[in-house]
Amino acid sequence: MATPPPLLSALLRLVLSDDVTGRSIHGDLDQEFRQRARRDPVAAARWYRREALSVAGHTMARAVSPAARRRRHLVSRNGSKARKGDPMLQVFLRELRYAVRTLARSPRFTLVAAFTLALGIGATSSIFSAVNGVLLRPLPYPHAERIVGLWHGAPDLGYEQFGISPGIFYHYQTENQVYEAMGLFAPTQETLTEDAAAERVQAIATTRGLFDVLGIAPLMGRTFTPDETDEGGPMVVVISHALWQRRFGGDREILGRSLRVDGTPREIIGVMPRGFDFGGANREAELWLPLRMNLETSPPGSFSFQGIARLRPGVTPEGAVAQEEALLQRIREQYADSEAFINFLDAGGFHPISHTLQEEMVGDMQRPLWILLGTVGFVLLIACANVANLFLVRAEGRQREMAVRAAMGAGRGKLASHFLVESFVLAGVGGAAGLAVAWWGLPLLLRMAPPELPRLDQISMDGRVLGFTLAVTVLAALFFGAVPILRFRIPKLLGVLRYAGRGTTEGRERHHLRNVLVVGQTALAMVLLVGSGLLVKSFWEIRRIDPGFETADLLTFGIMLPEADYPGPLETAAFHTELLDRLGALPGVRSVGAVSSLPLAQSASGTAHDIEGIPTAEGELPPMFWYKYATPGYFETMGIAVETGRVFRRSDHEGDYGNILVSQALAERIWPDQDPMGHRIRTTGDTAEVGWNTIVGVVESTRDHGLREDPIEVLYYPMVGPRVEEDYATRQLTYAIRVQNPTQLVSQVRDVVGEMDPNLPLAAIQTMDEVVSDSIVRLTFTALALGLASFMALILGAVGLYGVLSYVVNQRTQEIGVRMALGAQAGQVQGMVVASGAKLALIGLVLGMAGAGGLTRLLQGLLFGTQPLDPVTFGGMSVILLGVGLLASYLPARRAATVDPVSSMRAE
Amino acid sequence: MRRKGYLGEFEQLVLLAALRLKEEAFGPGIAAELEERAGRRVSRGALYGTLDRLEKKGFLNWTEDVGGPERSGQPMRLFQVTKEGLAALRASREAVRKLEAGLEELLGETR
16 A cells, blocks of 8 residues: 655644544545555655645644634633643744744844854755765666676786676676676777767777666667677667767657767667766766677686676675686686786786775765765864854843743743754754855855766755755754753852842853863864865875976877778878877977877776896796887977987888887886896787887886876887787877967867868867876865865854953953952953963864874875874964964953953943 | 634535535545535645634534544544534525525526
8 A cells, every 4th residue: 555755744743633633634634645546656645745735734824823822712711622732832932933033132143153053054064965966875776786896906916906808707797696687898989970070989888788787778779689799790889868969969760870980880779868877987978889799709818898797686795706706716727728817817816806886986085075074064063162152152141031031930941942942043044044055055066076076966955965954953953052051050040130140250160161162162173274284285295296297388188090081000100290290380389299198197008018038937927017109209298308218200100110118117127227228028929020129218207197106117119010000000199289378279279180180079188287186186175175174163263262252351341450450461461361262272272183183094095295193284283273262362352451440340 | 703603605615515425524525525516626724724613613523433544544534514504504595595686697597
């Protein structure tokens, strides 16, 4: 049987009286809902929502309308059924009206308090929205928790995690009992031509299984059939929703049409729904192509593919790994004659790895997000402490009012409920304003967020964010509402009446609570200051690292030549050479060059190499090097220094073949005490004499994998190798142009490329400075957010300290007047007040340092060149905090020093 | 302050619907009757408010009946029109008839 929407049901229970009348109304609605749900559950739920709200609204309106109250009064006198449950509501409504009126009477207090809360709650809600969207919201796939990525690791060779080879995938797929479905895929990039302008798009070449694993059906058409993903299958393509909209205007008749992908026409057989995204390379994928590969006969050692699988119900990722390990034993026997593969398995500590898709997509953003949430939680606590302090101050001023109420018979509960209702009203206003802050702030936050932050599109304010904000608001209200309640006890209040508010200095105990709050605030602010200080210092340290090239004044962009138009290495090299010449002739261009993978932006390929004269020992693996293709001019343009020998010149790909360059890091490892010049290197497995390449130069090492990673050992090939026609063709190169104002050159570059081939799109147009900032965006984002939060914390903490001291000075005006009348100097009075503020700040500082010492360890993975207990940061931040504390104390102190003894005593 | 005996238009409709339903006059039944016969869509909030009011005026009373799982185990109120209710309906009808006398042509022939 259908169940009525639970939230509304709960609302009805809350609003309707608990007698036959109320319960029968609830029953009527439930019964009618169920009858309607049998015909149309969705319409029934809508109906229930409407009618439940209408009943709740009418009931509440009757309860509060004065006429209804009068009527009830008459009825009960007439002896009819009296309604129960209403008195509580009445009391609540009366308190509510009273609280609203009191708050409205002191608008300055209300505004400051609500504003403080709105900032704290708004910041917390915004960050929680991000945490919710990225970490908590489930992926949009059925039983997404059962989807895992298939990875492997060979830690002994320095490879923490890489993909899967088609050979291994084939065996896993045919022999396992743990997976329901499996898919093998590889990201590629393709150029679309025909009809519209040429365009580079991200694509995925995949087996059919990928779609089965994710459990998402195409919006239109179908995905691949088994024979389409086989070797030599028909040329088909599935396109993304975005591409369908952008390039075909959402044409309904799209299926069966043809699309030229890299020069080859393919039939469009399906359109995927919007938001079909499973992270990584797929995030921007717009095409899915069949893999067209015979998995059974493909080599077992080519790990440039990725695997994804759906676990059978009840199987854990660990269980799946155990089975893969068992299968690997059998696979090992199958390939016993492939020595290199067996060596790789044995020497590397080869083992399978499995992550759920959610873990994979969220990856290393998890920690920064939780840290940020914790941080804004601190800011909120500080804000609450401030409001609690304001409340306390205000409550002191209202002692007489409270005392009168107590004398007239109001119990402690009644007074307490008054404060609570007041704090709830205030928190409600603050919470609502906080939601508005989050509503406006969230888009700003998202603009600041790292673009690689996964699931960015999932970040929005949903029911859970609202619920969270509500919970935070209630907790905040309880926190600062409880504080004045703790302070007031009725006998004491009656004492106030007796002494009729004679001004005396408060006793120690009365200050105690406020001081505790200020110390707590200062301590929290100190923790945040240290945290953000450490991140800012890491940021500095990272920016000081030499990446191995000059980052300023460089424009970069990618070009991909389609195979259909540029079939061989000579055609591609001729194109690149001409483009280099034409770009070099542009006004202002100092030099230009191109490379197959740009440092910090793209990853080079790596493979095993044999070195002439250094044989690989039995059971050992030949050394792995990264390799790239580079044109003449690349090293000069990037500012990569030549250590020995020379860089490429035009003759290296125009007849004088077989010359290569190596990076300093490579040279130092292989020939630590020797000159590497003239030595020969060849790809492992290549046995031909023509495969040997001679080192003609050593160049500075670059940090390709990130500023905080080691420089890489890389080998540079020219665009054309000794085999000339059969060699790999450098279709994809990234160009670098050294020019004064890089961004102003973009349109001229476009024109030049367009003149040579109007079908060639430019990809990833960026300055090198942008590439570098993008590579550390996670640190930048975290540092910036934490910096912002700690700035807020510092300001709020200072306001708290200032508020308390001002109040104390006010309270002590008469005492100070007496002191000054007795001869105290202004300086002495000033010092006294500043000292009391400094004492609070110092205690908070020490506590905060202790807290920071414990908490900064959480930042470890984000820090660079800085220890979590870095004394410079701790010291520097202490100085800042104390400075701000002293300033906050100085202002009230100056006021204290100007107290006029005569008028202060006359005021008595 | 309301005068006892006065019936609003909607109150009349509700009383008539309850009369038609005889022993089966519970909330959803009355709502359905109003919708089917009088073409009046009625929000449940307004309906229960009116039932409440009619009960207080003494024109309706109700007996309790037990509810099954269909009603989430909640009780059911079955409404009956009281003698006073019937009298009020008659009075309203009489008043309308007297006022209508001589206006048949203008208002169109009644059934």
